[in-house]
Amino acid sequence: MRRLLDIGINNLANMMHDMSKIAQECVTTAIDSYLNDEDAVNYVYSKAQQLTMLKDEVNDLAIELIIRYQPLASDLRYISSCIEVAYDFVRFARYAYDIAQVKTQLGNIASCDKDIIVRISNIVNDMLVKSIHAFNNKDMDTAKILVDMDDEVDSLYRVSLSGMINSKDVDIRCILANLLVIRYLERIADHTVYVGELVRYIVSGERMR
Amino acid sequence: MVRLWSYRDNGATEEYNNSYNDDYYIDTKVILASKGLGVIYGNKYAIMDVNIKIPKYSVTAIIGPSGCGKSTLIRCFNRMNDLLDAKVEGQVILNGVDIYSIDDVVEVRRRVGMVFQKPNPFPMSIYDNVAFGLRINGFKGDMDEQVEWALKEAVLWDEVKDRLDDNAYTLSGGQQQRLCIARALAIEPDVLLMDEPTASLDPIASTRIEQLITRLKERVTIIIITHNIQQAARISDYVGVMMIDDRLVGRLVEFGTTREVFENPKNKLTEDYISGRFG
Numbered sequence: 495m496r497r498l499l500d501i502g503i504n505n506l507a508n509m510m511h512d513m514s515k516i517a518q519e520c521v522t523t524a525i526d527s528y529l530n531d532e533d534a535v536n537y538v539y540s541k542a543q544q545l546t547m548l549k550d551e552v553n554d555l556a557i558e559l560i561i562r563y564q565p566l567a568s569d570l571r572y573i574s575s576c577i578e579v580a581y582d583f584v585r586f587a588r589y590a591y592d593i594a595q596v597k598t599q600l601g602n603i604a605s606c607d608k609d610i611i612v613r614i615s616n617i618v619n620d621m622l623v624k625s626i627h628a629f630n631n632k633d634m635d636t637a638k639i640l641v642d643m644d645d646e647v648d649s650l651y652r653v654s655l656s657g658m659i660n661s662k663d664v665d666i667r668c669i670l671a672n673l674l675v676i677r678y679l680e681r682i683a684d685h686t687v688y689v690g691e692l693v694r695y696i697v698s699g700e701r702m703r
Numbered sequence: 704m705v706r707l708w709s710y711r712d713n714g715a716t717e718e719y720n721n722s723y724n725d726d727y728y729i730d731t732k733v734i735l736a737s738k739g740l741g742v743i744y745g746n747k748y749a750i751m752d753v754n755i756k757i758p759k760y761s762v763t764a765i766i767g768p769s770g771c772g773k774s775t776l777i778r779c780f781n782r783m784n785d786l787l788d789a790k791v792e793g794q795v796i797l798n799g800v801d802i803y804s805i806d807d808v809v810e811v812r813r814r815v816g817m818v819f820q821k822p823n824p825f826p827m828s829i830y831d832n833v834a835f836g837l838r839i840n841g842f843k844g845d846m847d848e849q850v851e852w853a854l855k856e857a858v859l860w861d862e863v864k865d866r867l868d869d870n871a872y873t874l875s876g877g878q879q880q881r882l883c884i885a886r887a888l889a890i891e892p893d894v895l896l897m898d899e900p901t902a903s904l905d906p907i908a909s910t911r912i913e914q915l916i917t918r919l920k921e922r923v924t925i926i927i928i929t930h931n932i933q934q935a936a937r938i939s940d941y942v943g944v945m946m947i948d949d950r951l952v953g954r955l956v957e958f959g960t961t962r963e964v965f966e967n968p969k970n971k972l973t974e975d976y977i978s979g980r981f982g
Contacts, residue, residue, distance in 0.1 A: 497978075497979055497980065499978075499979070564932075564933050564936075565978070566932065566936070566965045566966070566977045566978055567965065567966065567967065567968050567973075567974045567977055567978050568974060568978070569978050570965070570966060571966065571967070698967075699966060699967025700967075
């Protein structure tokens with residue numbers, strides 16, 4: 495027999511699914527806007543606002559489920575993790591907004607070499623997709639992959655930083671723009687790892703952070 | 704909630720794991736243990752092969768569906784099953800002594816008190832209810848002082864100090880239950896068994912009993928049976944989960960700290976039971 499709690503958990507999962515789609519859209523839109531020198535600040539901002547509202551709704555529903563049904567074990571782990579993952583999704587959008595703002599803040603960056611951004615953003619996009627898939631499907635194997643991918647992003651971040659310090663490029667705007675975007679991408683990667691850790695907690699009960 | 708658990712769980716898991724000595728007789732952190740414990744009514748096992756270690760000065764909740772042998776188990780802990788036509792196998796070790804190997808059952812029940820689901824005060828005054836156990840145990844000290852102490856321990860003194868001669872039946876249900884706890888505490892047991900002590904009480908009276916239990920564990924080890932999972936989560940330090948197997952025999956399927964069992968149970972049966980997926 496289906497429990498009343500299952501109906502609530504199903505609603506929560508649907509909300510998380512909606513949030514994940516918006517978060518993913520924010521990040522890809524922001525990266526594309528940076529690479530193609532387009533303005534997406536307002537669009538990403540509105541989506542980020544939408545995510546913040548959804549996060550509040552997720553928190554409300556999660557707390558209501560805890561109050562009403564006092565869930566335990568895997569139910570409790572899933573519901574409490576939704577609160578944390580909803581925050582991670584908001585962080586994705588927040589960093590996407592920061593990326594979208596770089597062009598506005600630094601002016602014309604159309605001529606900058608953005609190869610490193612393409613390289614890192616491909617990995618981070620893949621991490622984003624994997625973390626969302628892992629969460630929506632409670633897929634622990636996919637969640638585990640994220641740690642190695644994050645190491646790769648961290649390594650590229652360090653190498654890029656070192657390259658920028660020694661760069662002969664006199665256009666400081668390009669250096670600053672790329673540095674900021676790489677930093678935001680690196681933070682998005684960190685949050686995908688947090689989501690992966692929560693997937694592992696939901697499935698196995700093992701706390702990673 | 705997590706913070707509260709973390710506080711209560713402060714070192715408990717580590718301490719318990721460290722104390723998990725194979726020798727049931729010399730483990731000083733364990734006050735009561737059973738080893739290969741089984742109870743047979745007629746020719747049928749009610750519970751079988753129960754191995755459990757109850758840490759000192761803690762609250763251990765025994766949970767499980769109706770008919771899984773929870774009451775049968777705790778009634779072994781003070782040999783209450785002797786009063787029934789039951790055969791007990793295995794050992795119950797209290798402070799290093801197998802209670803089934805000794806003749807003095809009265810002493811066992813003095814060391815291990817019991818409180819039942821329905822308050823069962825004796826048809827006598829409030830004072831005499833508490834003094835009753837002391838008298839039959841030949842208490843030689845100051846009776847008034849001991850009665851007052853027990854009533855204070857049970858957080859009942861302020862409500863009854865001016866009416867100690869009133870009949871115990873004039874008390875409310877919650878007060879009667881606290882009187883029964885005072886009666887059990889008066890003889891200063893090492894272990895207090897509680898078989899669904901709040902099942903017949905309203906939420907306010909239940910809350911008072913729960914507060915009392917968490918306070919009492921500083922001086923007495925408490926083992927409580929409850930069907931209220933949330934109550935077990937609120938007040939216990941450790942949880943034992945009992946289930947019936949395919950032969951309808953009660954088994955202890957899981958034991959651990961409250962947080963472990965309720966956050967990340969190891970046994971699928973526990974997970975299903977505490978999550979309400981049973982049946």
